[in-house]
Amino acid sequence: MAIDIYFDGDCYFCDNFVKKLELERVYGKVNLYSLRDDISVKNKIQRLGFNVNNGFLVHYNKNWYWGDEAYKIVNLNTHKKGFKNFNINKIISKIPYKFLVLGRYITLVVQGIGLIDLTHKDNENSIFAKSIRFSLLFLFFISFFQLVFLSNNIKEGGFLSLFLIYLSYLSYSNVRFLKKIKNYFYSQSIKFWLGYISFILIILNAIPTISLSRISLFFLTLPLIFYFYERYKSEKNNRNSKIGIFLMCILLFCTIPGLHIAPFFSGISGWYVQVDKSKNFTTAAYVLTNNNYEKVVLNHALLEPGTQLGRLEGAWHNSGRSKEDFMQFLFDNYSRLYPIIKTGKLSHQRVLGSLAYPAHSFSDTDASIYKNFAPENIISITETYYEVDWDGVIASQKDYPPLNLKVK
């Protein structure tokens, strides 16, 4: 006598469980039918009216068994025949069936596979379809994280999370919904692009934390990346079309958050500066003082090749060295370069003069201001903080404790 088992063949958990039951020992012949692929099987089961997502089906002895009933049939018999002493199925067999159904749902979510829909031939479980499900699911997680840990606006954040979990639910449970999205991508119409870009803008604007927003963009573009991948797979025999893989790679490069592979990185950050003209502003510079108590600002261009303001000092600080140590280095560097400086050039102008490539933080190039500042005449270096009004007048200034210098 044979037993027919109708189960979810795409579910990793179900598939492995059913195949490991070793039912041949009891029933002789076991026919396994996946409810995913064969439309004739789907039609047959649909007519019976069972909810195949909440339980698998067994056809045995001309009777149909569903869910926990089917589970008993399979389970009892495996016990009777005596499993090996230690077997994962023996452990699973002791778990109530409802928990196994829950396990299946979790497995499907993790796999990005939707529920079984007997009315559709294709249950939309291609890698592109999975990417849509993952995308919506992860966007929900991100919005929920933002809501719980970082949000000030509970209403807006709550609405977004609910909206995304609903979309995510639809993507897993409703094949028609997923088909619509898929067709929308395949249409590549102007309507699609406008809609897709609008959706991206809405989500990004609702997630204010920059890191989370960058991760969100990645998940928002994930379906597009996999759409291109599917196009690549379907057209890779066409020599001219297969290079579409590069399109996918470039989109990945632009959207993967935190990508920084020197000298390449995925985009200069966005920021804005708000200036309050009703208040004075502050700035700072390293200043040399000579033995006549004249002062001159030390040009940051002398730190070339890397001349972005503050970065070398940041590295110095990061290594655990003191500010005094950095100031001593600045002076030693100045002393070393003074033979060039006294010729009227800054060090980066040594070869090309005034045609030299400028410093990254654009600098003065007048080296003549250092005429009275030969290293042996310099007595100290300090960092001076200036408070400046909007007429350019220094309202106040304060020195970091000066470092008395030793010429090496």
Next chain:
Amino acid sequence: MNFTKKFDVYDEFSKSYNRLGFDFNINVTRILVCVFLLWKLLSRNFDFYGYIPDDVFGHYTVDMYPITTYIRWTGTQLVTDIFTMHWVHWFIERPGPELMKFIQNMSIVSVSLLAIFGRGPKRIFAFLSYLLLIYLWGNIFLLGQEVDSISLYFGMLLVICFCNYEDKPIWRIGSSFLAKKNIDAGRTISWFYLILVAYYFASGLRKLTDLSLVEWFKYDLIWEVEQTMLTANITSLNVPNVFEHILFIDKWGLFLPPLVYLSHIFVPLVFFKRSKVVYFFLFYAAFHFMTFGVGISFTGYIVVWGCLFHYREWLTREVVK
């Protein structure tokens, strides 16, 4: 507007990527890239890094930005050391000033050879140039400066290293002028475009993730220029005098940054419509010049779009699509 009209990016990309191109243009780009690199090399003294204590190296990108603004999975020591060739210092000591000077001189020779003779046997001049240059600039990156108007040129140098085209020494460049269009040259030119497009487009996407649309209009650009000019009077920063003449724009300056952000987002269009490269050149030249107003020199990028000009087509008055 017909909203159902198809704009199939995949197809358009394939068509545009596979268009035919002239080897002459690539040879010109090679020379322009080399000239720029030589300009930069002759304006810098890398022996500076021979004087920096060893323990100061290692201010990686992951150390600079807070977790709320940066995802810490690349920009780490391992990745940065590998890609800048500084992994050699896992085994050997950092070079002193003399050796750094020697490496810089080697780079100058190698880039000069690349400009004059082309890529050389087994593309040795191109690869050697890249390796030496990335090692030199790696010093900058390891000390906390990840931007130096150099990424695009490194990108184009990689294209020269890896893509196929008919390479000609400088004295035989005339013969490539007469050569016919071909698919290999076309694809190489496409990669030059993609390097620029990816750089600016990624920056455009960061403006979408890092700023809300309201914040796009919050950048007090002109006031920041004014502040930088006043700062420049006291410190060693510099702002060209010409910026005094734009201060009248005042609050209207709020609309300038969004224009740049939009251009970043729409920059992929130039890949599909290459005849428009001149407009992008003009726009980005103006934009990068504007950054001088806030004390940042992106000199290298002012002219970078010029590397993509259709020199061969223009000289023969051929129409570019």
